[in-house]
Amino acid sequence: MPAQGLGFEDRALTSAEIRQIVAQAVDGAALRGKRVLCIIPDSTRTCPMPEMFRVFCEAVAPQATKLDFLIALGTHQPMSEEAINKLLGLTPEERRGKYGRHAVYNHAWDNPDELKLVGTITEEDTARISNGLLREAVRVEVNKRLFDYDVVCIIGPVFPHEVVGFSGGNKYFFPGVSGPEILNFFHWLGAMITLPVIIGAKYTPVRKVVDHAAAFIRMPKLCLSMVVHHGKMHGLFAGTPEDSWASAAALSDKLHIIYVPKPFKRVLSQAPAMYDEIWTAGKCMYKLEPALADGAELIIYAPHVEEVSFTHGRLLDEVGYHVRDYFRTRMDRFAKYPRGVLAHSTHVKGIGAYVNGVETPRVNVVLATQIPRERCRKINLGYMDPKTVRVEDFQGRESEGIIHVPKAGEMLYRLADGTVPRIPGDV
Numbered sequence: 483m484p485a486q487g488l489g490f491e492d493r494a495l496t497s498a499e500i501r502q503i504v505a506q507a508v509d510g511a512a513l514r515g516k517r518v519l520c521i522i523p524d525s526t527r528t529c530p531m532p533e534m535f536r537v538f539c540e541a542v543a544p545q546a547t548k549l550d551f552l553i554a555l556g557t558h559q560p561m562s563e564e565a566i567n568k569l570l571g572l573t574p575e576e577r578r579g580k581y582g583r584h585a586v587y588n589h590a591w592d593n594p595d596e597l598k599l600v601g602t603i604t605e606e607d608t609a610r611i612s613n614g615l616l617r618e619a620v621r622v623e624v625n626k627r628l629f630d631y632d633v634v635c636i637i638g639p640v641f642p643h644e645v646v647g648f649s650g651g652n653k654y655f656f657p658g659v660s661g662p663e664i665l666n667f668f669h670w671l672g673a674m675i676t677l678p679v680i681i682g683a684k685y686t687p688v689r690k691v692v693d694h695a696a697a698f699i700r701m702p703k704l705c706l707s708m709v710v711h712h713g714k715m716h717g718l719f720a721g722t723p724e725d726s727w728a729s730a731a732a733l734s735d736k737l738h739i740i741y742v743p744k745p746f747k748r749v750l751s752q753a754p755a756m757y758d759e760i761w762t763a764g765k766c767m768y769k770l771e772p773a774l775a776d777g778a779e780l781i782i783y784a785p786h787v788e789e790v791s792f793t794h795g796r797l798l799d800e801v802g803y804h805v806r807d808y809f810r811t812r813m814d815r816f817a818k819y820p821r822g823v824l825a826h827s828t829h830v831k832g833i834g835a836y837v838n839g840v841e842t843p844r845v846n847v848v849l850a851t852q853i854p855r856e857r858c859r860k861i862n863l864g865y866m867d868p869k870t871v872r873v874e875d876f877q878g879r880e881s882e883g884i885i886h887v888p889k890a891g892e893m894l895y896r897l898a899d900g901t902v903p904r905i906p907g908d909v
Contacts, residue, residue, distance in 0.1 A: 485726040486510075489709055489717030489733040500718055501537055504706065507720030508541040511633065511704045517548040519631040521654045522638065524553050524561060525569050526762050528892060529639040529710050532571020538637060538706075539584065550585040552627060554638070554658025556665065557822065558762075559792045560588040589625050589659045597661045598626035601698030603691070608667070611690045615674045616667070622695045623661030629701075636705040636723055640730035642682040642738055642894040644768040644829050645672040646689050650707050651727025652696035662820065664695055670821035673806055673828045678772045678903045682739055682894045684731050693724060709733045741898040745775035747883040750876040751890040753784035760784075760849070761791035764830040765891035767847055771832050772902060773895035775883065779846045780832075785868040787851040790861065794823050802862040803827045805834035806905070808841055831862070833905050844903060 487503050488495060495503075520538065522531065535551075542549050553561060553569075561569065566586050567577050590596040601622045609617040628634055640650035645668070657665035668691040672680050680686050696703075707730035709717030716737060719729040751766035766782045774780060790798050801809075801819055806828045809816050816824060834843035848864030850871050858865035876886035887893075 485707070485719040485721035485729040487717065487719035487721075487726070487729060489719065489729065491716070491733070491736050494711075494714035494716050495718060497533070500533070500715065501541075503718050503720055504534075504537050504541050507704060507706060508538075508545070510720075511635075511702070513542055513633060514545040516546050516632040517630070518542055518546045518550075518633050518635060519628060520549065520551045520635040520637060521554050521659060522551055523654075524555055524558055525565060526558065526756050527639055527641075527649075528713065528756070529708050530713075530715055531569055531637075534637055534706070534708070535570045535572075538635075539581065543584075548631070550587065550631075552587045552625060552659060553589060554654045555589040555591065556657040557591050557662075557793050560590070587627060591657070591660065591662060591665070594661075596625060596627075597623040598629060599623050601695070603664075603694060607694065608691075611694065612671055612674075612687050615687075616671055618667070620667045621661070621663045622656075622698050623663065624655060624699060625659040628659070628699065631701075633702045633704065634699070636703070637708070638706075639708040639710050640727060640734045641892050642734065642769070644677050644681050644765070645669055645825070646692060647680055647683040647686040648689075648727070648731040648734055650730055651705060651723040652692045654723075655699060656692045656695050657822075660695075662822075664691075666821040668692065669825035673821075673825035674810070676806065676833050676905060676908065677768060677829050678833060681768060681772065682735070682896065684728075684735065696723060709737060711737045738892065739894045739896055741896055742773050742880070743898050744883065745773055745778065745897060746770070746885050746895075747775045747778045748876070749774065749778065749780045749884075750783050750871065750873065750886045751780055752873075752886065752888050753782060753787065753891065754889050755786060757784065757787070757891060759787060759789045759791050759795075760830065760851070760853070761794065761826065763787055763851075763891070764826065766887070767830050767832065769891060769894045770887065771845065773897055774832075774845050774903070776844055777846075779848060781848045781850050781866060781871070783850045783868065783871055785851065788853065790853065790857070794820075794826070797823050798827065798861055799857070801827060802860065803831040803847070804862060805831055805836055805841055805843055807836035811836060833903060835906060
């Protein structure tokens, strides 16, 4: 059924409209006397979380017997108390006082004691959903805290996404609060299909996996999907995770995709401070790849970034960044590595060919960060001293195929003629 809410291309929602949508959603969810767990994003997503946190608490706390929050970290690092306060817009005094009764938990994807098995996607189902690309049984685990509550609510933004097509909805379960097996499976499925084909597509095989897995979580769910544009909330939709996401993704498609007349040959893609590692700053490549010319150079400009991945850096040092078929043709060699890590590697490197032991990436990806030249070479990415970058050299030159993207990672760039880069030989 259609989600309730409002969305506008030409203006942001007012505070009164936001409060009304939340209030109506909460009333419709019948939360009186219920224990409610709310899943929220971490600090790597742009959204007015401080406002939504306060509005949601005001609407739910008087009715529910319990209201707590779980941060959908996926495999990101746990957030400190200081970082959580900043995410929620709280002073330490507010956190201890007015909002002190609402616990805020970090998800622990790699702690088996914190996970619960809720089902298994069969070999037949994975083969059907993936159109035969993968065929295997996949265990579906989620954070066991969910089952200490009567209702689970999701609050999160929707943007074009490199793995699933558009973020949001049931993606807050998978990988947000899931175990490793399901997240590694569908990240690799996305890599097999390739990022340019997946990103900004509303219904994808990966979205089917996520929605199929979410059906194993048999408890009432409410989802508040936000559409945020230039820091302002242009849309807020309430309903099931599937319905609210669908409405938000339709608006995101209109607001978050920039169509350009010809491909770029040189890009300075600048990472905002919220991306503090290449694991997240890789979005600076993801959102531009569909609009890059063959042989283009893309520079991830992030002078504040010092680490490849706080969680997976050691593994990425071992496998490096490569095109998909570098891994796909030799999966026995890389079997010990999580496929989510391999998928990330291919997304940052971009599509390309691997034939007779020769790797030919379509794009040259260069890091202008604090990561040393030697490590960049080790992980198979280019290096540039960030001190030598002159931003003005990339500005005002789009007609030449050169561009500076000052806050990369959320706006998707596509070619206006609908051309999508593909690996030769792929269907």
